[in-house]
Amino acid sequence: MRDFDYIRPATIPDAIAAAAEPGSAYLAGGTNLLDLMKGGITSPERIVDISRLPELNRIERLDYGGLRIGALVRNADLAHDSAFASTYPAVAEALLSGASAQLRNAATVGGNLLQRTRCSYFYDTASACNRREPGAGCDALGGENRLHAVLGWSDACIATHPSDFCVPLVALDAVVEIEGKKGRRHVTLEEFHRLPGETPQRENALEPGDLIVAVRLPAEAASFSANARYLKVRERTSYAFAVVSAAAALVVDGGKIRAARLALGGVAAKPWRARSAEAVLLGADANEASFASAADAALADASPSGDNAFKIELARRIVVRVLMSALSGTPERLPALPASPFSNIPGVRHDA
């Protein structure tokens, strides 16, 4: 690991001033950053340790019914907060389906949004990667790419965003609260992450020095608590990134869908909000036929970026199944294997 200056600022303005200098990186839980530094994928000259900044580790209920989650709240603490888990069950399920217990104890809310792709060519410094080194090319195109993107990719980059947490968050209209040199601003999570286009190195809306201070959920996000699930297909039972995942949240009344939220993970360089599928669901009968139509709408623009055409059909099936799970209701307690298709979910076809 390359040598770096280590700074532990006492206030948010001090942190932002320090991190605005070129070559700086914020350190919070460190679970992704240290991994990247050990591999030589990133080599910051200055580490700005924000892990003890006051006021960033709180979960606050807002006056008008929303929730504000401090950027330094640990994944495990959020997932096991009983009020949070019962109000936003798909978010808790996504958190608990990600990483390992050790990593969830260290990893933070803000860091989860900022984690880098797990594309193996991004991680291998001997490979060409436009995301790591703009203009270098993309060895994933034509390479080992069965797990790569099927939506929103470009010839410059076919990597996916690895987060589970962000998938239900984007479905629930989460907003990222950012503090920077010019003050505080709010950006929707949907707009926060960028598709690669010609500039895959520009991964999100942050400018130099910008610090994520919180993630907010609007009041409406709480209205889905009775019918919200996350489903994630992995290549092993636990402790693996998603091949494809989906978050679904419904409000159902008299057999009709009154409100619907759907997002996909593992399919694009950002958590993928499936608005066209939500439009199909709104007002439709709450049944498998409607869900299949929604799945077709969600994947209408999908195309393989390599040997990954299977992910499109897999995503369709995951969409149908997660909507069936959401329809059958949020369980009293999360299954032993959160978000796993191998969990025994009553009323759901296991070959769907």
Add this chain to the structure above:
Amino acid sequence: MTSLPITLTINGHRHELEVDPRVTLLDLLRERLDLTGTKKGCDRGQCGACTVLVEGKRINSCLALAVSHDGANVLTIEGVAHGEELHPVQAAFIAHDGFQCGFCTPGQIMSTLGLIAEGQAGDDPERIREGLSGNICRCAAYGGIVEAVLEAQQQLAKADRRTAA
């Protein structure tokens, strides 16, 4: 970068140290303090061999900078037994053949201590397997490990009841 002064309480002992900011908690334990029970497997947060408790919570010490944990309370495998008397988790791993080569065992035991303290898994073997999925055992002693965790939890619950009574 010059070294930075930090203080760590490890297994109840206070250490005042000067550390290079690049040094992980894992390397500090092993290379500076000769606490080599904590193992370096992948060094990338994937295997769990380096698991320790920081403020009572299990983390991967390979992905923790020592300087960032200035002032913390750390428990490693060396601090688990009471003198010559094994901790119930350690005894249960022996009783149930919860290991073969033993390399992952300190991490498995520290992770088990974290799991039990979290109180999420109960006596459901499926939840225990899921809760320990961050600890890889290449000898695949998983069957024995799950039995050991179940027994250790029972022993600890009995001890708690005795203390309460």
